[in-house]
Amino acid sequence: MNKKEDVVLxxxxxxxxxxxxxxxxxxxxxxxxxxxxxxDEEVKEWLDNCAVAVNDNxxxxxxxxxKNGDKISLLPPVCGG
Amino acid sequence: MNKKEDVVLxxxxxxxxxxxxxxxxxxxxxxxxxxxxxxDEEVKEWLDNCAVAVNDNxxxxxxxxxKNGDKISLLPPVCGG
Amino acid sequence: MSLYxxxxxxxGILKEWYEAELTxxxxxxxxxxxxxxxxxxxxxxxFDIYEPILKSWFDNWQDKAKQKGAVIKMAHSRGxxxxxxxxxxxxxxxxxxxxxxxxxxxxxEDFKASAPIWKYDLKNGQRVYAKDRSxxxxxxxxxxxx
Amino acid sequence: MSLYxxxxxxxGILKEWYEAELTxxxxxxxxxxxxxxxxxxxxxxxFDIYEPILKSWFDNWQDKAKQKGAVIKMAHSRGxxxxxxxxxxxxxxxxxxxxxxxxxxxxxEDFKASAPIWKYDLKNGQRVYAKDRSxxxxxxxxxxxx
Numbered sequence: 001m002n003k004k005e006d007v008v009l010x011x012x013x014x015x016x017x018x019x020x021x022x023x024x025x026x027x028x029x030x031x032x033x034x035x036x037x038x039x040d041e042e043v044k045e046w047l048d049n050c051a052v053a054v055n056d057n058x059x060x061x062x063x064x065x066x067k068n069g070d071k072i073s074l075l076p077p078v079c080g081g
Numbered sequence: 082m083n084k085k086e087d088v089v090l091x092x093x094x095x096x097x098x099x100x101x102x103x104x105x106x107x108x109x110x111x112x113x114x115x116x117x118x119x120x121d122e123e124v125k126e127w128l129d130n131c132a133v134a135v136n137d138n139x140x141x142x143x144x145x146x147x148k149n150g151d152k153i154s155l156l157p158p159v160c161g162g
Numbered sequence: 163m164s165l166y167x168x169x170x171x172x173x174g175i176l177k178e179w180y181e182a183e184l185t186x187x188x189x190x191x192x193x194x195x196x197x198x199x200x201x202x203x204x205x206x207x208x209f210d211i212y213e214p215i216l217k218s219w220f221d222n223w224q225d226k227a228k229q230k231g232a233v234i235k236m237a238h239s240r241g242x243x244x245x246x247x248x249x250x251x252x253x254x255x256x257x258x259x260x261x262x263x264x265x266x267x268x269x270x271e272d273f274k275a276s277a278p279i280w281k282y283d284l285k286n287g288q289r290v291y292a293k294d295r296s297x298x299x300x301x302x303x304x305x306x307x308x
Numbered sequence: 309m310s311l312y313x314x315x316x317x318x319x320g321i322l323k324e325w326y327e328a329e330l331t332x333x334x335x336x337x338x339x340x341x342x343x344x345x346x347x348x349x350x351x352x353x354x355f356d357i358y359e360p361i362l363k364s365w366f367d368n369w370q371d372k373a374k375q376k377g378a379v380i381k382m383a384h385s386r387g388x389x390x391x392x393x394x395x396x397x398x399x400x401x402x403x404x405x406x407x408x409x410x411x412x413x414x415x416x417e418d419f420k421a422s423a424p425i426w427k428y429d430l431k432n433g434q435r436v437y438a439k440d441r442s443x444x445x446x447x448x449x450x451x452x453x454x
Contacts, residue, residue: 015210015212015278015280016210016278016280016291017210017280017282017291033305034305034306038305038306038307047303047305047307048302048303049298049302050298050302050303050305050306051298051299051301052304053215056214057218058215058299058301059301059304060304061304062304062305073212073215074305075212075215075278075302076296076298077293077296077297077298077302078275078276078278078279078280078299079274079292079295079296079297080209080238080250080273080277081249081250081270081274081279081405096356096358096424097356097426098356098437098439111450111451114451115451115452119451119452119453128449129448129449129452129453130444130448130449131449131451131452132444132445132447133450134361137364138364139361139445139447140447140450141446141450142450143450154358154361155451156361156424156445156448157426158439158442158443158444158445159420159421159422159423159424159425159442159443159445160420160425160426160427160442160443161355161396161420161427162259162342162396162420162425162427172326173322173323173326176319176326176339177322177323180319180322181319184343184392185392187345187346189342189343189345190340190341190342190343191339191340191343192338192339192340192341192412193322193339194336194337194408194409195326195336195338196335196336197335197337198335199333199334200333246330246331246333257345259342259416259420262340263413263416263417266338267409267413270405270409274405
């Protein structure tokens with residue numbers, strides 16, 4: 001019974017020095033995202049130092065349900081100025 | 082036996098808001114100056130809050146011998162900026 | 163908050179901000195200007211900015227400033243900024259000096275720790291992420307292996 | 309250190325100092341600008357300065373700055389400065405931001421407590437010593453009655 005409107009498609013963007021194109025993923029929470037990215041050789045090394053934003057709001061826990069169309073951003077260590 | 086060269090003449094200047102002309106005094110130390118100024122109605126009220134400089138160096142004790150030609154300045158409370 | 167491509171016109175920006183607040187009755191104006199230093203043989207620096215989060219971070223600070231009767235301004239460069247050019251200006255205006263002196267310090271430090279801006283060294287024609295000088299944003303690491 | 313009759317040309321002075329140190333390889337430049345606020349119905353402020361002691365006070369701070377690889381600049385007005393005009397600019401240049409942020413704070417506070425400058429309110433055509441806002445220089449009172 002997979003109705004069309006049940007599909008949760010989110011976009012994951014990698015900011016700054018992380019050399020990786022955005023991903024479109026069908027996931028419903030950040031735990032799923034963590035599991036996927038921990039297997040990604042290009043991104044793995046960044047995860048321990050990356051902040052995460054959902055729709056441009058920083059989140060500090062994985063307990064975050066995702067809705068269709070959400071934008072997730074990974075922010076590696078910063079140095080403005 | 083008052084030889085001319087024994088005379089110690091100092092100039093006392095009153096800075097900023099103290100409305101008083103400079104004095105020329107024959108004194109050999111700051112204790113004498115304190116005694117004189119404490120009897121001066123115009124200056125008396127300022128003394129507790131005035132800093133004292135001898136030849137443009139701030140001094141923090143009365144134990145200071147004066148030489149002929151010394152310049153003593155009284156500096157009332159400040160507020161630059 | 164203003165972002166510019168390339169280096170900042172520091173005298174022009176300091177003047178613009180000063181004149182903009184001239185009759186706002188602020189007694190203290192404290193700009194902080196960051197200029198690219200010659201070190202480690204770099205030719206300059208380069209910056210990436212993620213604007214949406216920078217804007218909300220800045221707006222949050224502006225609210226904090228407002229609560230103390232102060233106002234903050236900020237300018238930053240995007241892209242390349244060469245040696246002895248400036249890439250960053252922050253400024254606080256406040257009625258009294260203590261608020262401004264404390265605010266500029268807190269603001270600049272939090273900017274360094276939190277603003278979503280990435281710095282690269284320009285060296286031998288390469289653009290190299292300044293990893294060692296960068297700071298993980300507070301709360302980082304939630305996606306890492308437990 | 310520069311003293312001016314009347315108000316300061318803030319944009320001009322900030323620009324002059326910035327350009328003077330452009331290639332000195334300082335990473336941080338922090339000016340503090342003091343502007344006359346409208347309060348208590350004043351028309352402006354007026355200043356007396358005792359230059360010899362101001363100069364030695366400033367030179368002493370310049371030495372302290374030098375020991376930290378920094379440099380200080382200062383401009384102040386003599387005489388009358390009207391509402392929303394500026395009477396004071398201090399600035400620190402240093403290689404790194406922490407030294408400059410701490411130095412500008414310490415310098416401005418000691419300036420307020422120690423610099424031999426007297427402030428008067430200009431009000432109803434009178435020049436009234438700002439006694440309540442003034443601070444006795446450290447070590448004051450030695451001539452007072454015991």
